[in-house]
Amino acid sequence: SAVISQKPSRDICQRGTSLTIQCQVDSQVTMMFWYRQQPGQSLTLIATANQGSEATYESGFVIDKFPISRPNLTFSTLTVSNMSPEDSSIYLCSMIAGSSYEQYFGPGTRLTVT
Amino acid sequence: TQLLEQSPQFLSIQEGENLTVYCNSSSVFSSLQWYRQEPGEGPVLLVTVVTGGEVKKLKRLTFQFGDARKDSSLHITAAQPGDTGLYLCAGAETSGSRLTFGEGTQLTVNP
Numbered sequence: 001s002a003v004i005s006q007k008p009s010r011d012i013c014q015r016g017t018s019l020t021i022q023c024q025v026d027s028q029v030t031m032m033f034w035y036r037q038q039p040g041q042s043l044t045l046i047a048t049a050n051q052g053s054e055a056t057y058e059s060g061f062v063i064d065k066f067p068i069s070r071p072n073l074t075f076s077t078l079t080v081s082n083m084s085p086e087d088s089s090i091y092l093c094s095m096i097a098g099s100s101y102e103q104y105f106g107p108g109t110r111l112t113v114t
Numbered sequence: 115t116q117l118l119e120q121s122p123q124f125l126s127i128q129e130g131e132n133l134t135v136y137c138n139s140s141s142v143f144s145s146l147q148w149y150r151q152e153p154g155e156g157p158v159l160l161v162t163v164v165t166g167g168e169v170k171k172l173k174r175l176t177f178q179f180g181d182a183r184k185d186s187s188l189h190i191t192a193a194q195p196g197d198t199g200l201y202l203c204a205g206a207e208t209s210g211s212r213l214t215f216g217e218g219t220q221l222t223v224n225p
Contacts, residue, residue: 004156033212039153040200040218040220041217041218042120042202042215042216042217042218043157043202043215044215045212045213048212092156092157094156099209100209101144101145101147101162101164101206101209102147102159102162103147103159103204103206103213104159105149105156105157105158106156107154107155107156108154108155108156110154
């Protein structure tokens with residue numbers, strides 16, 4: 001399986017600021033996704049990162065708050081904008097290669113907003 | 115919207131015991147995947163099942179996909195402390211599509 005890395009691994013940010021999380025895959029992939037997870041709980045899909053076009057957002061998530069870029073087949077970024085303490089969470093990127101069912105995850109970015 | 119109900123939510127057992135985690139839905143999935151996640155890490159894919167009635171074994175772990183492809187189970191035999199973690203089931207409508215996740219089962223195996 002491909003190797004997925006995320007940067008930063010963790011950060012502590014002040015409310016009102018923005019943080020951009022990077023996701024890098026070591027091979028070209030078909031699909032990339034961004035999730036949010038509270039510790040010990042399940043994953044909530046934020047959006048599908050589409051290469052060369054606007055991301056597809058899930059209900060409850062909007063582009064102004066979570067702008068996403070995917071300039072090529074191996075890289076994507078998620079920005080958490082105008083942060084509040086409620087945005088404190090773990091943010092995970094994932095990918096699917098080819099037409100597979102199997103989805104692989106990065107190690108996550110633990111964000112704390114004070 | 116497809117939903118996956120996972121149970122139990124929490125499970126604390128002694129080393130050597132057996133356990134089963136269930137994942138149920140009223141919807142049909144093309145595939146179902148099981149992940150295990152440890153603190154500070156991303157979910158790690160354990161298995162993918164795609165055929166109704168399919169059974170897969172991974173050492174002491176046995177995964178089953180229901181005949182109607184609406185439910186799945188994970189059975190662990192002789193649990194060990196190293197099995198401790200968050201177990202997540204996730205279903206896909208089609209290949210290459212988004213996943214619907216269950217609520218997760220936090221398993222603790224005490225030595």
